[in-house]
Amino acid sequence: MDTTSHEDKEEIKEVDFKQKWVDFLADAEQNKNFHRYSPEKNGVTRLGAKLSPHPNTDKEIYRHLKKQLKPTEASDIWMESKNYICDLVAATNIDEFEENIETKALVEGEKKTCRCINDICKIMAKIYLKRPSITLSESVYNTNLIFPCFEAMLAMIKKNEHAPYFIPGEFELAAMTVQLKKMGFKVDKRKIYKADGIIRLAELGDLEVLVLETAGAFGHDDHAKTSFDNSKGMFALLAMLKTVADHYKFASVEEFRKLKLYFVQPSGKQ
Structure with a gap:
């Protein structure tokens, strides 16, 4: 009679899964099918929603590992500011959008979040004008959009x-x-x-x-x-x-x- 509980079986299964990964990575270190700079050759593996495994990766254990990824959830601070954001973007043209950004009052108790939203909206307004377009080069993309967004984010937590x-x-x-x-x-x-x-x-x-x-x-x-x-x-x-x-x-x-x-x-x- 098998007296192994469901929890024990799951634990055994998890240990077996981890051992398979250990064995796979140990094999990859010596396997000539893996490039010397590939992650697996160096004892790690990349994992993500849009990342494909190496052709020599065991597809079953890769899928098992991928299932353990937790889905990204929207931050509560942005969901709480949904109405504020909607009021800003409810504009018929770029001039009205920019005016909304300047005149919309900050929500009491959420001023840091609102300022960050305003900063992001100002960046979006500039991008909308396409002068120059962020499709022009990586440098323009970074300078006009990516870098300012990082600065806006850090401004919100400047007292960290x-x-x-x-x-x-x-x-x-x-x-x-x-x-x-x-x-x-x-x-x-x-x-x-x-x-x-x-x-x-x-x-x-x-x-x-x-x-x-x-x-x-x-x-x-x-x-x-x-x-x-x-x-x-x-x-x-x-x-x-x-x-x-x-x-x-x-x-x-x-x-x-x-x-x-x-x-x-x-x-x-x-």
Whole structure:
């Protein structure tokens, strides 16, 4: 008679699943079908809604892993401001839209959120004029839309205890340089990792928590560049993760699991 409970069976199944991943990654390290710079060759795997697995990946365990991704939910602060946003965008032309932005009173108790919404709307109004169009180049896309949105977001949390700040435009990712030095590599300043943007926490020793890689101009569908930048961002996150772990080397595993680092990749028309 089988007395194994449902919970025990699920736990056994989960352990078996994890072991399959361990075996797969161990095999990939020696498997010549994996490029030496592929994530699997380096003991990790990329996972996301629009990311395809490596052709040699076990499709069953990949699907199992993908199911564990939690769906993204809209933030409560934006849902609570829905009426405020609707009042701003209820305009028949660009002039009326800009007037709404300037005259709409801030909601008491939600002033920071409203100011952020106003800042974003001002950015959208400028984009609407298409001077120049964000489809012109990656630089225009970043300068006129992506960078200002980051600044608006950080302005909303400017009193955050960790003092986050944004560095735009081809700036060195310090975490990558630090980790390469620790591995004994001579760092060539001509070949350092430069990100399109970085967010650091000033009060935590300038630890990097977000890296931005924009894959071309708005609407520019370059699958090869998107895939390359995605892999590049993944290795950037690993370097950032290791740097945080080095900084807080006495932190518990439970606390470390709560850590969230971010890779932002504007691409195509999204």
